[in-house]
Amino acid sequence: MSSASSSNSSPPQDGKGSQLNGATTRSRRHNVDYGVRSLAKLSTREVNAFDVYRWEEDDLSLRSAAVQARLPYDKMTPREIELFPEMVRSQHSVSLFLYIRNKTLVQWQLNQLVELTFSSIQKELPEPFNSDVELVKSIHNYLERYGYINYGLFIPLTNRKLDKNLTVIVIGAGTSGLAAARQLKFFGFEVIVLEARPRIGGRVYTIRGTSDLPPADMGGMIIKGIVGNPLITLIHQNQQNPCNIVKMTQKIPIYDSNGKLIDSRKDEMIKNSFNQILDTISYIVEGMGITKIIDDSNNLIKKGGGRKLTLGDAFQLILSQHELRVKTRLMKYWKKYEQLCFKLKDACEKMKTCRNAIDGCMDILNKNGVLLDNGNLFLELNFDGQISEELLNRKMSLRSTRFCLQMAVNAHEEAAKERREIEEILNEYKNIAPSQVYMNTYDKRILDFHLANLEYCIGAPLRTVAVKDWNQNSPYDFTESHMSVKEGLGSIIERLGNDLNIQLNCIVKNIKYNKEGVVVTYLTKIENSNNIGESSRIIEKKINTIKADAVLCTVPLGVLKKTLITDNTLSDLSAIQFDPQLPKWKIESIARLGFGSLNKLTLFFEKPFWDISKSSFGRLNDTTGSRGELFLFHSNGDLPVLVSLFAGEAASITGQLEERIIVQKAMNILNKIFGNNCPLEPKNYTLTKWHLDPYSCGCYSYMKNGSLPEDYDKLAEPLYLDNKKQFSRVFFAGEHTNKQYSSSVHGAFLSGLREAGRIADIFIGQLSPLGEDVQNYENNNENECFDNQGLLSFECQNLNIKEKEIVNNNKPGTSKNLSVKRPNREITINKLNNNKKSKMNEYEEEKEEKMKKMKNN
CATH class of the missing domain: 1.10.10.10 (Winged helix-like DNA-binding domain superfamily/Winged helix DNA-binding domain)
Structure with missing residues (x-):
């Protein structure tokens, strides 16, 4: 091209x-x-x-x-x-x-x-x-x-x-570690990279394509915007093996659990409601300053007691308020409807009374032979000039009866007219009847899809996400299209490791630092597994130490959290001990900031049977608890590969169910959507378990309830050895240290460049x-x-x-x-x-x- x-x-x-x-x-x-x-x-x-x-x-x-x-x-x-x-x-x-x-x-x-x-x-x-x-x-x-x-x-x-040899040890050969190591080497440092895995790339992991299987990304896969994104520079520089970039479509089709395509207008309406709820939450938090909740009465408060509001709490509260508003409007409607019904009843009762009066008058007149055959009720009762008192009384009585009959007929006609008017109003009123609920079951399932997509973007269930500053990095989002790489994002990131001194299968156990230098103790091991999340059996191990002038720690936040606790269900194989211990302010930030989970099921086929012009398609789940389970399928151009996501509460399912059950469920979903075009089973598949991987413990950082945006800055701050904060030997990089571009591959890359500059400032000179x-x-x-x-x-x-x-x-x-x-x-x-x-x-x-x-x- x-x-x-x-x-x-x-x-x-x-x-x-x-x-x-x-x-x-x-x-x-x-x-x-x-x-x-x-x-x-x-x-x-x-x-x-x-x-x-x-x-x-x-x-x-x-x-x-x-x-x-x-x-x-x-x-x-x-x-x-x-x-x-x-x-x-x-x-x-x-x-x-x-x-x-x-x-x-x-x-x-x-x-x-x-x-x-x-x-x-x-x-x-x-x-x-x-x-x-x-x-x-x-x-x-x-x-x-x-x-x-x-x-x-x-x-x-x-x-x-x-002027003198300076050695820097970089712990972790992920995006941030490789970026920093390459830059430090360019500055003149001697760089040693220690990586615990038998591969480089970290959470950017591309399964290499063969003659039978195309490449596929198990971790980071999306280039989020192109204007200002340093990953675009890496693509430009990849001249030896040029990449094919696939632009991701903005609008995606969504199917229900039966495989039926959802009306795009319905989805647009629900999505607008979803965005309005987010705007409302933003106003409540930023405009009104409400960040806490009292559990017993669900009343929002500005200050004082109560627990901090989560993003999930806020969504439920806003939805409850919308439901209350709908119920209030519905009560007003039925109250008005009831009033009209009472008026209709009164009109009918009035017509019945008039009908009885008319029947009584007509009986009297009929008995006295007043009415003619044509039914004229208004005949004159003429007098012949001479009449007896009895006859006069009789005729006067008949005239009075006739007058009462006329009054009854007029009243009946008015009541009938009133009844017709009320019935017309009721018929019109029925047509404007408000919704019984804010969202019906079907609408809530569509809303759950958008909530699952939000949990995918954040990397965690909404019940754990801080309602304030949950999207603090959104002002720094890069503009223009999101893209994927057909050859895999790992094909670009891994090239950063060219010509670097990278030692694989090295698990760092201890970092000892002082003003004289740093000593890193690590375990060299040989494992029998490279699959994400699978427990590895160490065949051989050896303890080694390296002395250096500085160390750059780029391990994920999930691994850093292991240094804070002793009772951990995960293996403590990757836990790093600092000597001296990390300062209190660093420990508190590590504990406060969240580290989420996201997993993928990658399905390989002989050929695409879906619309390759759409980069993604969605699927509704039946319950709120399962909304993030296989809810989104990504394609990569014309490659016969589909990547489905497990987000939110469903992210841990990949480690709880047998793989064949998960694959069969995914194939059932695809069969309902595409029918006979879909094969009965995939050619091959791969299931990730990042939350069980001891060298990542999850996907990426997020603003957990109780965390602060400043925690990102504190995680990025070196361990200074002087009161003036001018000299350090221990530095930190990774997406969890980049407040502006957190939770992204480009954020990790930029943090590596940042720390390379900081290390150069200290050891080469500002x-x-x-x-x-x-x-x-x-x-x-x-x-x-x-x-x-x-x-x-x-x-x-x-x-x-x-x-x-x-x-x-x-x-x-x-x-x-x-x-x-x-x-x-x-x-x-x-x-x-x-x-x-x-x-x-x-x-x-x-x-x-x-x-x-x-x-x-």
């Missing part, structure tokens, strides 16, 4: 050219072949996002590069302000810093296969931006140290050697601040504005800087004399702004031409 780059650009150079030719400089690639074969299947917006870095000196390319590096395009971060305090004196110096920083990021995005050196940046920067050599070099060092450039599977062009004391940068944004194209511009006020003006920033107490010749920044900014329109016009023309060629192809 063709690359997403424009076809009229110069042909891409060989990504290995620098290595093959022995070049010492970085080759520039205008048209980048990222090795993502299915990028053409992505939306136009996503495809163009990868190609935009070609537009040099253009705001769009600078903005895109900053976003891809998870940095703000138009302002400096707190760390940047700390390292470059002199640049925050004015908005104009800020703009200079941002341009150089973003331009450096653009150059890295253009070619992530080869190390981006300072000399190559110096050559690419136009004048006068490259005149301040010290500033450019400092920005390059900053971006490299903290993992914004030169990370992953790139080819290094420089040979880093430290990057020296470039300038004087930090000023209040937020107050310097008064002149910032955006033009009608959304491009950042600045009002040039007080620009009296002369060209080549000497800026002396040296003060007593500063580490360096930073007096350098600065360019005229007014000229610099004007030059940047003058090129905006022309570059944007060129970009639009190029984009339009590329779109036409893509359509023709």
